[in-house]
Amino acid sequence: xxxxxxxxxxxxxxxxxxxxxxxxxxxxxxxxxxxxxxxxxxxxxxxxxxxxxxxxxxxxxxxxxxxxxxxxxxxxxxxxxxxxxxxxxxxxxxxxxxxxxxxxxxxxxxxxxxxxxxxxxxxxxxxxxxxxxxxxxxxxxxxxxxxxxxxxxxxxxxxxxxxxxxxxxxxxxxxxxxxxxxxxxxxxxxxxxxxx
Numbered sequence: 001x002x003x004x005x006x007x008x009x010x011x012x013x014x015x016x017x018x019x020x021x022x023x024x025x026x027x028x029x030x031x032x033x034x035x036x037x038x039x040x041x042x043x044x045x046x047x048x049x050x051x052x053x054x055x056x057x058x059x060x061x062x063x064x065x066x067x068x069x070x071x072x073x074x075x076x077x078x079x080x081x082x083x084x085x086x087x088x089x090x091x092x093x094x095x096x097x098x099x100x101x102x103x104x105x106x107x108x109x110x111x112x113x114x115x116x117x118x119x120x121x122x123x124x125x126x127x128x129x130x131x132x133x134x135x136x137x138x139x140x141x142x143x144x145x146x147x148x149x150x151x152x153x154x155x156x157x158x159x160x161x162x163x164x165x166x167x168x169x170x171x172x173x174x175x176x177x178x179x180x181x182x183x184x185x186x187x188x189x190x191x192x193x194x195x196x
Contacts (some may be wrong), residue, residue: 002165007071014062020153032155033079040083042139054079068165076165137187141180149180
């Protein structure tokens with residue numbers, strides 16, 4: 001039922017004080033916001049807290065929503081901001097020197113090898129084991145790369161919607177997405193082709 005109600009209708013109903021519209025909004029957008037929060041937080045309880053906090057923030061500020069982006073994109077932005085605030089709060093004050101990284105000009109790891117992904121059997125990517133390996137690889141990305149990859153490739157947002165949700169330019173999104181995909185290809189190459 002939640003898919004039949006447009007975001008514009010939901011927005012109007014929420015602004016008019018209709019509490020059932022808040023429930024519909026949570027039902028419609030909650031799962032995708034939870035997936036984003038879970039992948040970035042890597043903890044179910046923290047992800048649930050972030051999503052709940054995001055909806056509370058959104059409903060309190062609903063009158064300030066100008067509609068320059070879609071309601072879903074605005075909710076992604078609020079969720080992303082809440083995740084980043086929590087992650088900053090638990091970030092260590094040090095950097096390990098035990099593991100040296102080859103960092104590119106902008107501080108992102110440079111892939112060490114490339115893998116030809118042209119001929120991979122698609123059914124392999126449907127297995128739970130491969131999904132688990134992908135999730136593990138995504139968790140190694142920086143928050144900016146993982147959020148870009150999650151929103152663009154997993155949640156299906158357009159480049160423009162992702163840029164709006166992450167408050168950056170479309171060119172930055174394209175660059176981050178390319179870097180994320182390269183990192184994931186390298187991280188998964190040993191799993192996909194154990195001979196390498």
